[in-house]
Amino acid sequence: MTNTYRRGELTIDQQLALATAARQLGEEFTGAFGAQTIERFLHTSYEEFAPRAAVANFLPLLAERFARQRLHALARVEGRSDGRPIVLFLCTHNAGRSQMALGWFRHLAGEHAIAWSGGAEFAGEINPAAVASMAERGIDISGEFPKPWTEEIVRAADVVVTMGCGTPARSTPAGGTWTGSSTIRPARASRTSARSVTRSSAVCAPCSPISASPPSDRRPTYRA
Known part of the structure; x- marks a missing residue:
């Protein structure tokens, strides 16, 4: 995870979970998006859910799932589609x-x-x-x-x-x-x-x- 998207209020466990999610998304979208784009989508997705989360431990998972959907959407907008x-x-x-x-x-x-x-x-x-x-x-x-x-x-x-x-x-x-x-x-x-x-x-x-x-x-x- 780059320093650009580190958040001081995240716990160590949350930072590790987001770093793992970023790696998984990076592997999934290899050749489509760079690490900076993936981390930006992942962390902005995290920030969407943080104020509403009932269980903070689920936040990295929700952020990963939503970031994945957003990245698929961006790929579609840029002309990459399965039809x-x-x-x-x-x-x-x-x-x-x-x-x-x-x-x-x-x-x-x-x-x-x-x-x-x-x-x-x-x-x-x-x-x-x-x-x-x-x-x-x-x-x-x-x-x-x-x-x-x-x-x-x-x-x-x-x-x-x-x-x-x-x-x-x-x-x-x-x-x-x-x-x-x-x-x-x-x-x-x-x-x-x-x-x-x-x-x-x-x-x-x-x-x-x-x-x-x-x-x-x-x-x-x-x-x-």
Whole structure:
């Protein structure tokens, strides 16, 4: 880890964990990005989660996972792609409906498309009611975690689906448009009302991999 991105407030264990994550990401993205870019993404990702983390020991892992997604997004923006469409689900807290939509989309699309999610004011954890309701349908989203979105993530997406939470512009690129409406808010809902989201096929219908458009400069936004 270079001195540029050392943080004095990190414990020795956290510094070692981040150094290990940087090495792993460096091996994964060999030839695509240099060490400085990887460390910058890793440490800025860490700083996103630090104020909200319930368990500090998990911070390096969350930072590594989010940095990996951001680096894949940057590679896509720079023209390196496996050809699969990327769908991005956004809501305010990334704790309920956008995570459920992501789970449904992955369940239906399989390996034919990539799904990401994010929140403008992301929560510290996924709503247990959303996890339980999806589990009833045989879809496991317990391994997901709320996260923000960044400019490279939005730019990499072929389709952006806002989940109607009054999503404010967090890091909206020029020309970005955020719209949406819904009556169920799983982040504040009971397990019963969260189930109603799992029964709605409209969550994923507009963005199936068959109808997803190829990459372009303009990202279509669908109303969920």
